[in-house]
Amino acid sequence: MKLDAIKTLLNDHNFRLTQERETVLTAFMNADRMLTPAQLHALVKGQQTKVGLTTVYRLLEVLTKVRLATPFLIDGEIFYTFCSEQHHHHFVCLNCHRVKDIYECPAALPANPNFGSIEYHRLDLYGHCPSCDDHEKEGALC
Ligand SMILES: [Zn+2]
Numbered sequence: 001m002k003l004d005a006i007k008t009l010l011n012d013h014n015f016r017l018t019q020e021r022e023t024v025l026t027a028f029m030n031a032d033r034m035l036t037p038a039q040l041h042a043l044v045k046g047q048q049t050k051v052g053l054t055t056v057y058r059l060l061e062v063l064t065k066v067r068l069a070t071p072f073l074i075d076g077e078i079f080y081t082f083c084s085e086q087h088h089h090h091f092v093c094l095n096c097h098r099v100k101d102i103y104e105c106p107a108a109l110p111a112n113p114n115f116g117s118i119e120y121h122r123l124d125l126y127g128h129c130p131s132c133d134d135h136e137k138e139g140a141l142c
């Protein structure tokens with residue numbers, strides 16, 4: 001999804017993408033791992049941008065609403081990852097926090113009329129990526 005399209009989408013949700021906010025969004029889109037709002041805030045702080053933590057929270061909230069971000073609850077903390085609009089699942093490394101997208105959709109749940117109408121589903125896998133697994137085998141502390 002192009003930045004312009006995202007801008008329009010956010011505008012539709014009353015979130016105007018100012019220059020500062022765009023910096024946060026770009027940093028979020030380019031991050032190679034999931035981030036807590038505080039981590040994302042710290043990431044852009046170095047780029048001489050004056051963005052409050054509240055704005056970071058708000059951006060992540062709106063992005064989640066339009067499904068361009070997915071939150072993960074890990075050990076009581078919420079991490080976010082940027083998501084393209086195409087339906088996918090995730091593999092999350094609990095050690096280095098890298099997120100891999102899985103485009104196979106295994107969730108063929110039986111249709112159950114008791115559920116009502118289902119709008120979407122989520123399936124996320126948690127574990128250790130190959131490089132973190134190797135470290136563990138070597139007995140090294142990451
Ligand atoms: Zn995703």
Ligand SMILES: [Zn+2]
Pocket residue numbers: 093094095096097098128129130131132133
């Ligand atoms: Zn890892």
Ligand SMILES: [Zn+2]
Pocket residue numbers: 087088089104105106107121
């Ligand atoms: Zn799926």
